Amino acid sequence: MFFFRLVFFALATAAAVAEDHAVAIAIHGGAGTLERVAMDPDKESQYRRFLEELVSDGHDQLTEGHPGLDVVVNIIQKMEASPLFNAGRGAVLTWEGNHELDASIMHGGTLDAGAVAGVTTVRSPIALARSVMESSPHVMLSREGAEEFALEQGYEVIDPSYFDTDTSRKALEDFRNDSQANALADTAHKFGTVGVVVLDAQGHLSAGTSTGGMTGKRWGRIGDSPVIGAGTYADDRSCAVSATGHGEFFIRYAVAHDICARVRYAGASLAEAANAVVQGELVQAGALGGVIAMNPAGEIVFSFNTPNMIRAGIDTKGNKQVALFGDE
Amino acid sequence: MFFFRLVFFALATAAAVAEDHAVAIAIHGGAGTLERVAMDPDKESQYRRFLEELVSDGHDQLTEGHPGLDVVVNIIQKMEASPLFNAGRGAVLTWEGNHELDASIMHGGTLDAGAVAGVTTVRSPIALARSVMESSPHVMLSREGAEEFALEQGYEVIDPSYFDTDTSRKALEDFRNDSQANALADTAHKFGTVGVVVLDAQGHLSAGTSTGGMTGKRWGRIGDSPVIGAGTYADDRSCAVSATGHGEFFIRYAVAHDICARVRYAGASLAEAANAVVQGELVQAGALGGVIAMNPAGEIVFSFNTPNMIRAGIDTKGNKQVALFGDE
Numbered sequence: 048m049f050f051f052r053l054v055f056f057a058l059a060t061a062a063a064v065a066e067d068h069a070v071a072i073a074i075h076g077g078a079g080t081l082e083r084v085a086m087d088p089d090k091e092s093q094y095r096r097f098l099e100e101l102v103s104d105g106h107d108q109l110t111e112g113h114p115g116l117d118v119v120v121n122i123i124q125k126m127e128a129s130p131l132f133n134a135g136r137g138a139v140l141t142w143e144g145n146h147e148l149d150a151s152i153m154h155g156g157t158l159d160a161g162a163v164a165g166v167t168t169v170r171s172p173i174a175l176a177r178s179v180m181e182s183s184p185h186v187m188l189s190r191e192g193a194e195e196f197a198l199e200q201g202y203e204v205i206d207p208s209y210f211d212t213d214t215s216r217k218a219l220e221d222f223r224n225d226s227q228a229n230a231l232a233d234t235a236h237k238f239g240t241v242g243v244v245v246l247d248a249q250g251h252l253s254a255g256t257s258t259g260g261m262t263g264k265r266w267g268r269i270g271d272s273p274v275i276g277a278g279t280y281a282d283d284r285s286c287a288v289s290a291t292g293h294g295e296f297f298i299r300y301a302v303a304h305d306i307c308a309r310v311r312y313a314g315a316s317l318a319e320a321a322n323a324v325v326q327g328e329l330v331q332a333g334a335l336g337g338v339i340a341m342n343p344a345g346e347i348v349f350s351f352n353t354p355n356m357i358r359a360g361i362d363t364k365g366n367k368q369v370a371l372f373g374d375e
Numbered sequence: 376m377f378f379f380r381l382v383f384f385a386l387a388t389a390a391a392v393a394e395d396h397a398v399a400i401a402i403h404g405g406a407g408t409l410e411r412v413a414m415d416p417d418k419e420s421q422y423r424r425f426l427e428e429l430v431s432d433g434h435d436q437l438t439e440g441h442p443g444l445d446v447v448v449n450i451i452q453k454m455e456a457s458p459l460f461n462a463g464r465g466a467v468l469t470w471e472g473n474h475e476l477d478a479s480i481m482h483g484g485t486l487d488a489g490a491v492a493g494v495t496t497v498r499s500p501i502a503l504a505r506s507v508m509e510s511s512p513h514v515m516l517s518r519e520g521a522e523e524f525a526l527e528q529g530y531e532v533i534d535p536s537y538f539d540t541d542t543s544r545k546a547l548e549d550f551r552n553d554s555q556a557n558a559l560a561d562t563a564h565k566f567g568t569v570g571v572v573v574l575d576a577q578g579h580l581s582a583g584t585s586t587g588g589m590t591g592k593r594w595g596r597i598g599d600s601p602v603i604g605a606g607t608y609a610d611d612r613s614c615a616v617s618a619t620g621h622g623e624f625f626i627r628y629a630v631a632h633d634i635c636a637r638v639r640y641a642g643a644s645l646a647e648a649a650n651a652v653v654q655g656e657l658v659q660a661g662a663l664g665g666v667i668a669m670n671p672a673g674e675i676v677f678s679f680n681t682p683n684m685i686r687a688g689i690d691t692k693g694n695k696q697v698a699l700f701g702d703e
Contacts, residue, residue: 158627158660164492164597165517185596186623189493189517192595267520268513269492276604276629295514299486301604304629308636332486 068250069363070109071345074102074122076132076357077239077291078337091371094131094357098369101125102359105245115245115253116154116177123150123173123257126241130212132357133239135171138210138259140219141268146210148172148259149273151187152180155252155281155343162273165190169197170205173257176273178202187273215262222263240272242289244281246345246363252287254279254303261294270294276304283343285311286320291356292329292336300328306340317342321350396578397691398437399673402430402450404460404685405567405619406665419699422459422685426697429453430687433573443573443581444482444505451478451501451585454569458540460685461567463499466538466587468547469596474538476500476587477601479515480508483580483609483671490601493518497525498533501585504601506530515601543590550591568600570617572609574673574691580615582607582631589622598622604632611671613639614648619684620657620664628656634668645670649678 076098105122109115127135138146150172151162161180164187169175178200179188188196198204240258247253256279258272271278271294278294280303281287288303297303302324309320321340329336330352337351345363349356351373359369404426433450437443455463466474478500479490489508492515497503506528507516516524526532568586575581584607586600599606599622606622608631609615616631625631630652637648649668657664658680665679673691677684679701687697 153627160627165520183594184623185592185594186626187597187602189595189597190519192493192593196594264513265520266511266513266524267517269515269517274515274602274604275626276602276632280629295512298514298603299481299488301608301629301632304604304632305636308633309640312637312640 068246068248069345070106070248071246071341071347071361071363072102072105072109072118073244073339073341073347073349073360074098074105074358075242075289075291075337075339075349076126077241078335078351078353078356079239086371094371095369097129097131098357098359102361102367102369105243106361109245109247112248114249115247115251116152118245118247119152119243119253119255120173120177122243123241123255124171127171127173127257130214132241133259134241134257136210137212137215139215139239139262142263142265144219146207146259147264147267148210148257149270150176150255150257151273151275151279152176152255153253153275153279153281155254155283155287158282160186160275162187162275163189163193164269164273165267166193166197167207168194168204169202170209173255175202176255186275189269190267210259215259218262240291242279242291242339244287244289244339244341246341246343250343252281252283252341252343254281254287254289256289271297271302274298276301278303280304280307282307282311286317286340286342288338288340290336290338292353293334296329296332296334297336300324300332300334302329302338306338310342317346317348318350321348325350325352396574396576397673398434398576399574399669399675399689399691400430400433400437400446401572401667401669401675401677401688402426402433402686403570403617403619403665403667403677404454405569406663406679406681406684407567414699422699423697425457425459426685426687430689430695430697433571434689437573437575440576442577443575443579444480446573446575447480447571447581447583448501448505450571451569451583452499455499455501455585458542460569461587462569462585464538465540465543467543467567467590470591470593472547474535474587475592476538476585477598478504478583478585479601479603479607480504480583481581481603481607481609483582483611483615486610488514488603490515490603491517491521492597492601493595494521494525495535496522496532497530498537501583503530504583514603517597518595538587543587546590568619570607570619570667572615572617572667572669574669574671578671580609580611580669580671582609582615582617584617599625599630602626604629606631608632608635610635610639614645614668614670616666616668618664618666620681621662624657624660624662625664628652628660628662630657630666634666638670645674645676646678649676653678653680
C-alpha cells in the first residue's frame with residue numbers, strides 16, 4: 048500500500064512539476080563526411096525513423112516530468128544498444144581489435160558529473176558514468192578499475208563480442224591496410240559518437256555522451272567523450288553541450304566548456320558561441336566535428352563543420368527536427 | 376664540423392631570442408591544510424631551499440632561451456624525483472597500495488597538449504605526457520596502454536617500489552583506519568600535486584602538472600591533473616594555469632580553462648579570474664585547493680583557499696617569491 052502511495056505521489060509530483068517548465072531535447076549520432084549520395088536509401092530511412100522515435104520518446108519522458116538525467120541515460124542507452132552508432136553495440140575497434148568504451152554525463156544544476164574511460168565489459172557506459180557520479184566519491188574512473196566498480200554496483204559483465212559488428216571489423220581492416228593510417232586522416236574512422244542534451248520540467252539542463260572512440264586508437268587512448276569540459280558540459284548558468292568529432296582537438300580546445308564560457312562571459316548567443324568554436328577555432332585548427340547545444344531557455348543549436356551530422360531535436364514549442372545531412 | 380656549427384647556431388639563436396621577451400616562472404608543490412605550527416623547522420627550510428633552487432634554475436633556463444616546455448618538464452622532473460611532493464617519488468598510494476601517476480602538459484602557442492593517467496612504472500610522468508603530445512596522434516593515454524607507449528618510446532621500466540616513501544605508507548594506513556574514510560573529508564590525503572607555468576623567451580606560455588592523485592583513490596580514478604582544462608591549461612590568448620586540490624571539483628568546474636575563459640571573454644584581470652574561481656566558485660562548492668596562473672605579460676597569480684600552498688615564482692622584473700603559508 049505504501050508502495051502504491053509512493054508511486055502515486057511520484058507521478059503526481061512529476062505531473063505538477065511538468066507543467067512548470069517547457070522542455071526540450073536534442074540528440075546527435077555523430078558527425079562525419081558521409082555524403083548524401085553515398086548513403087543507401089534503406090539505411091537513410093532507418094536512421095531517420097530511429098531518430099524520430101528517440102527524440103519523441105525523450106520528449107514524452109521530459110513532458111511527463113522525468114528528470115533530465117534519466118532521459119539522457121534512457122535515450123543514450125537506446126543508441127548504445129543499436130548497431131547504427133559508434134557507442135555500445137556498434138562501437139569501433141582499437142588497434143588490437145578490442146572495444147574500449149567511453150562515456151560521461153553532467154547535471155547543469157548541481158554541476159555533478161560522472162565519466163568512465165576504456166570499459167570493455169559493461170553494456171551501457173552511460174549508465175555506469177551516472178553511477179560513478181552518484182555512487183562513488185570520484186568523477187572519472189578508468190578501465191579495469193571502472194569495471195570492478197561496475198561489478199560492485201551490480202552491473203552484469205557482458206562478453207565483449209556483444210559490441211561486435213561487421214562494420215566495425217571492416218573499418219579496422221581498412222584502417223590497418225591504409226598506408227596513411229598513422230596520420231589518422233580518414234574521418235570515416237572517427238565519428239559516430241552519440242549524445243543527448245535536455246532541458247527538463249524542473250528547469251535543469253543535462254548532457255551526456257557515449258562512444259567507442261576512434262577506429263585504431265592505441266595505448267589506452269582517452270578521447271574527449273569522457274572528458275568533462277571537452278566532450279560534455281552542462282551548467283544552468285550558460286548551456287549544455289555534447290560533442291562529436293576528432294577528440295584530440297576537442298580536448299585541447301575544451302570545446303564543451305568553451306561554448307558555455309562564451310555564453311556566460313562574452314554574452315554570446317548560443318549559436319554565436321557554438322559557431323565561434325566549431326566553425327571558427329576548430330576549422331582554423333583543421334579539426335572536424337560538431338556539437339549539439341542547449342541553453343536554459345531550451346533553444347537548440349546544431350553546429351558542425353563536417354558534411355553531415357546525424358541529429359534530431361524537439362524545442363520548447365514542440366517543433367521537431369530530424370536531419371542527417373548538412374543541406375537540410 | 377656541421378655539429379658544432381649547429382650548436383653555435385642554436386646557442387646564438389637562443390641568446391638572440393632570449394633578449395626579445397622577458398621571462399617568468401611560477402611553481403607549486405600542492406595546497407593543503409598544514410598549519411605553520413605543525414611543520415617542523417627542518418622540513419620547512421628544506422622546502423624553502425628546494426623551491427628557491429627550483430625557481431632560480433627554471434628562471435635561468437628561460438633566460439638562456441630554453442623553450443617553455445623544456446623548462447616545465449625539467450623543473451617538474453626535479454619535483455617528481457624528490458620525496459617532498461605527491462608526484463613521482465613520494466606519490467600517495469591507492470586503496471590497494473599502489474602508485475598510479477597522472478600528468479599533463481600544454482603549450483599556449485600551439486595549444487598542443489599531452490597527458491597520461493594511471494601509469495605505474497614510468498619514472499617521470501611529465502616527460503611521458505610530453506612524449507604523448509609530440510610522438511603520438513593522441514592527447515591522453517592511460518594505464519597499461521600508456522606504459523606500452525612508454526616502452527616503445529624507449530622509457531626505462533621502473534620498479535614501482537622506487538615511488539615508495541614511509542610518509543605515503545603511513546597516509547594510506549591512516550586513511551584505511553579512518554572511520555570517515557569514505558567521505559574523503561581529510562584534506563591531508565589530497566594534496567601535494569606539483570605544477571609549473573612559464574613565459575618563455577619566445578613569448579609563449581606553457582603549463583604542466585604531475586601528481587600521485589589522492590590517497591586511497593580507487594577503481595582507476597582519474598583526477599584533474601591529467602585532464603586538459605581542469606588541472607592544466609595554457610593559451611597565449613589568455614593565460615596558463617596549473618591546479619592542485621580536490622580534483623573531482625576541479626574537473627566539474629573546469630578550473631584551469633574557466634580561469635583562462637574569464638580572462639579572454641569577461642575581460643577579467645588574471646587575479647580577478649583566478650580568485651573568482653578559487654575563492655568564489657570552489658569555496659561555494661566546498662572544494663579545497665589552489666592554482667598558479669600566468670598571463671602573456673608574465674604576471675603571476677597564486678590563488679588558494681587552503682591555509683597554505685607551497686609556491687614560488689620569479690616575475691619578469693626578476694622579483695623572487697618563495698612561500699609556504701597563507702599569511703606570507
